Amino acid sequence: xxxxxxxxxxxxxxxxxxxxxxxxxxxxxxxxxxxxxxxxxxxxxxxxxxxxxxxxxxxxxxxxxxxxxxxxxxxxxxxxxxxxxxxxxxxxxxxxxxxxxxxxxxxxxxxxxxxxxxxxxxxxxxxxxxxxxxxxxxxxxxxxxxxxxxxxxxxxxxxxxxxxxxxxxxxxxxxxxxxxxxxxxxxxxxxxxxxxxxxxxxxxxxxxxxxxxxxxxxxxxxxxxxxxxxxxxxxxxxxxxxxxxxxxxxxxxxxxxxxxxxxxxxxxxxxxxxxxxxxxxxxxxxxxxxxxxxxx
Numbered sequence: 575x576x577x578x579x580x581x582x583x584x585x586x587x588x589x590x591x592x593x594x595x596x597x598x599x600x601x602x603x604x605x606x607x608x609x610x611x612x613x614x615x616x617x618x619x620x621x622x623x624x625x626x627x628x629x630x631x632x633x634x635x636x637x638x639x640x641x642x643x644x645x646x647x648x649x650x651x652x653x654x655x656x657x658x659x660x661x662x663x664x665x666x667x668x669x670x671x672x673x674x675x676x677x678x679x680x681x682x683x684x685x686x687x688x689x690x691x692x693x694x695x696x697x698x699x700x701x702x703x704x705x706x707x708x709x710x711x712x713x714x715x716x717x718x719x720x721x722x723x724x725x726x727x728x729x730x731x732x733x734x735x736x737x738x739x740x741x742x743x744x745x746x747x748x749x750x751x752x753x754x755x756x757x758x759x760x761x762x763x764x765x766x767x768x769x770x771x772x773x774x775x776x777x778x779x780x781x782x783x784x785x786x787x788x789x790x791x792x793x794x795x796x797x798x799x800x801x802x803x804x805x806x807x808x809x810x811x812x813x814x815x816x817x818x819x820x821x822x823x824x825x826x827x828x829x830x831x832x833x834x835x836x837x838x839x840x841x842x843x844x845x846x847x848x849x850x851x852x853x854x855x856x857x858x859x860x861x862x863x864x865x866x867x868x869x870x
Contacts, residue, residue, distance in 0.1 A: 589787040590796070592783045594783065595663065595703075595737070596663070596665060597799055598799045599783070600663045603782070609778065610625065612775045615751050615775070616751055621657075621699055627652050628650035628652045628659060629650065631649040648662075649661075657697050658696050659698075660701070661700075661701050661703070664703065667704040667706050675700060679700050698729065699731045699733070701733045702733065703735045703737055703755075704734060704735065704736055707738035707741075712735070712740065713736070714734040716733075716734070718850065722849065727850065742756070743756040744768060744771060745771035745773045747771075753769055753773065754775075754776060757770065757779065766780045766783065767780055834856060837855060838851050838861070838865060839865060841855075842862070
């Protein structure tokens with residue numbers, strides 16, 4: 575009896591806490607059919623569509639930078655409609671992250687043209703789950719407007735979800751979406767179970783997280799992601815905050831300019847108006863004219 579108690583004690587002490595907020599965790603759950611209802615609850619409010627109709631691409635779509643740290647999290651596409659759903663989990667949100675997310679949207683718009691006689695552009699919906707608190711809203715939406723006609727550009731929709739605004743919410747039988755978003759803010763298995771209450775879908779998520787906490791292979795991937803993100807953020811902070819040191823800020827600025835030029839080329843190739851490209855990329859009209867000259 576004592577041996578069993580010691581074994582259970584050791585298992586508990588060795589169990590790593592696995593956050594639902596991690597890209598590694600998020601992708602793991604998204605690939606398993608058994609958790610589709612959970613994700614439907616938090617995604618359907620933005621798409622008005624059941625995600626079971628969409629197929630998942632385990633993609634490494636690049637925003638223009640050759641480095642592998644620029645990866646999108648979830649890309650969903652369906653043969654039944656001209657819509658792409660792009661989902662980003664931003665564990666360390668920053669201005670750089672937001673810029674990267676926008677690049678994904680415009681890059682996907684550029685890639686969504688099918689070659690041949692029937693050229694069709696697909697709409698892109700991007701949903702960004704951000705680990706941050708917003709002082710005014712829990713959800714936000716963004717759109718672009720044509721500068722000349724003052725009309726909304728309807729090729730895409732961007733939604734921001736501020737997860738920390740949901741912290742402290744517990745399932746009460748009538749608040750599934752809010753409680754599910756609150757799960758992303760938990761920092762212990764005890765807190766996860768308090769949030770889930772008696773909701774079966776939420777409890778399935780918690781059970782799997784606890785199982786993953788004992789999986790050494792998954793734990794390695796989880797830790798590696800966390801370490802890489804911390805290193806990337808540190809490098810970015812050094813670059814922006816101390817530009818005098820070894821030209822770090824200059825290097826980042828050059829990299830950002832290269833990314834803007836890359837996406838501008840794609841948008842020019844599909845006939846996007848210059849005014850829209852300037853709003854999207856921040857490039858000057860001179861930059862765009864130079865690109866057009868290079869293409870001739």
